[in-house]
Amino acid sequence: MPPASTSSRAGKKAEAAPPDQRPGGLPDAGSRRDRGARLLSWYDRHRRVLPWRAAPGERADPYRVWLSEIMLQQTTVATVGPYFQEFLRRWPTVLDLAAADLDDVLRAWAGLGYYARARNLHRCAVAVARDHGGRFPDTEAELRHLPGIGDYTAAAVAAIAFDRPAAAVDGNVERVLARVFRVEEPLPAAKPRLRALAGALVPEARAGDHTQALFDLGATICTPRRPRCILCPWQPDCAASAAGVQEDLPRKAAKAEKPTRRGTAFLLCDGDGAVLLRRRPETGLLGGMMEVPSTDWTGTVPGADAVRAAAPLPGIGWRPVPGTVRHTFTHFHLELEVLAGRVPQPAPSVPGAVWVPRAGLEAEALPTVMRKVLRHALAADAAGPDGDGLAGDGLAGDGLDEDEGADG
DNA sequence: GACTCGTGGGA
DNA sequence: TTCCCAAGAGT
Numbered sequence: 001m002p003p004a005s006t007s008s009r010a011g012k013k014a015e016a017a018p019p020d021q022r023p024g025g026l027p028d029a030g031s032r033r034d035r036g037a038r039l040l041s042w043y044d045r046h047r048r049v050l051p052w053r054a055a056p057g058e059r060a061d062p063y064r065v066w067l068s069e070i071m072l073q074q075t076t077v078a079t080v081g082p083y084f085q086e087f088l089r090r091w092p093t094v095l096d097l098a099a100a101d102l103d104d105v106l107r108a109w110a111g112l113g114y115y116a117r118a119r120n121l122h123r124c125a126v127a128v129a130r131d132h133g134g135r136f137p138d139t140e141a142e143l144r145h146l147p148g149i150g151d152y153t154a155a156a157v158a159a160i161a162f163d164r165p166a167a168a169v170d171g172n173v174e175r176v177l178a179r180v181f182r183v184e185e186p187l188p189a190a191k192p193r194l195r196a197l198a199g200a201l202v203p204e205a206r207a208g209d210h211t212q213a214l215f216d217l218g219a220t221i222c223t224p225r226r227p228r229c230i231l232c233p234w235q236p237d238c239a240a241s242a243a244g245v246q247e248d249l250p251r252k253a254a255k256a257e258k259p260t261r262r263g264t265a266f267l268l269c270d271g272d273g274a275v276l277l278r279r280r281p282e283t284g285l286l287g288g289m290m291e292v293p294s295t296d297w298t299g300t301v302p303g304a305d306a307v308r309a310a311a312p313l314p315g316i317g318w319r320p321v322p323g324t325v326r327h328t329f330t331h332f333h334l335e336l337e338v339l340a341g342r343v344p345q346p347a348p349s350v351p352g353a354v355w356v357p358r359a360g361l362e363a364e365a366l367p368t369v370m371r372k373v374l375r376h377a378l379a380a381d382a383a384g385p386d387g388d389g390l391a392g393d394g395l396a397g398d399g400l401d402e403d404e405g406a407d408g
Numbered sequence: 409g410a411c412t413c414g415t416g417g418g419a
Numbered sequence: 420t421t422c423c424c425a426a427g428a429g430t
Contacts, residue, residue: 073428170425172426189409
């Protein structure tokens with residue numbers, strides 16, 4: 001809900017004054033309305049067509065809006081596209097998703113990252129089905145109570161799906177407003193100020209279009225680098241542009257350096273090429289996803305004792321796979337050495353682990369880092385000195401594409 | 409507030 | 420190669 005405007009003077013249009021002289025101050029009512037009208041006019045001419053968006057004038061489906069907003073958290077439109085379509089195909093309504101098995105949801109989410117989102121997505125669907133009769137609540141406050149829905153998503157769904165006058169402040173909006181009002185304070189300390197500015201701009205009518213207009217403006221005009229100010233409907237109002245400092249805003253606090261963690265992973269195959277996998281703990285990094293067994297990932301190379309203790313079976317003739325699998329998470333780099341081994345048929349059962357046939361790997365809930373490990377180790381295995389063709393024909397069509405994660 | 413939590417693409 | 424970033428939430 002927008003805070004009350006800070007001024008009652010509404011008509012000082014005689015002065016062609018530069019935009020808000022007080023950096024970071026709230027706009028007066030007159031300039032606010034004018035800005036809002038220009039933004040919506042621009043949006044009507046330049047709105048992007050996206051899979052989750054309703055056609056102009058049509059009502060958005062709250063389920064699609066919510067699903068897209070969860071997927072789009074810290075994730076690009078291009079990445080989300082195929083996942084959104086596939087989820088919609090498999091689970092056309094929130095009730096379908098609520099009835100799905102969590103593991104199926106995790107499998108479908110694999111590769112998209114931030115896997116707590118997938119667990120909360122399912123929990124949220126169940127809550128909507130059980131507590132709200134299968135219909136999303138239409139207020140920001142009620143939405144905010146659902147799993148996986150924070151301040152931003154509650155406002156976005158309320159505005160886009162229900163046209164409520166809510167201020168959805170994401171990275172795009174923060175950037176646009178930090179520039180328009182020349183907010184010099186760095187993020188994240190500037191967030192309260194930016195939220196207040198965003199709230200003051202929300203119109204009573206067409207709040208959903210206003211919200212999406214800000215997204216589009218941030219995505220196509222007011223971009224992080226080289227903003228295209230000449231095309232911006234707010235350029236006449238923009239304090240940063242007037243001062244030529246738009247490229248410097250928003251300022252951001254320095255980030256911590258990423259440490260490197262290291263570990264040893266075990267690729268164990270049976271005589272048919274099936275791979276031994278286990279499920280990670282429900283919470284924490286890659287929570288609930290599948291993985292190949294490995295040592296802990298720590299700041300130092302695991303010693304022989306640690307490697308032996310972490311091996312899924314004793315007495316395996318482990319062969320080192322040449323090279324290193326590298327992967328970068330949000331807050332650390334990971335370097336994995338891989339040991340490959342084999343057991344004869346019939347493969348022994350391993351507590352807490354499962355044998356997955358080669359052809360079934362792609363459908364597993366395997367995060368990208370584990371697909372890198374498998375691709376790396378299986379490729380090396382196929383080309384190994386034994387020439388035993390363990391990988392056989394399994395690589396061409398199993399979707400485990402090689403990337404730059406391995407060297408050697 | 410400070411951390412944790414993925415991934416892929418672009419400069 | 421390295422860094423930055425993308426429609427953030429939970430603890």
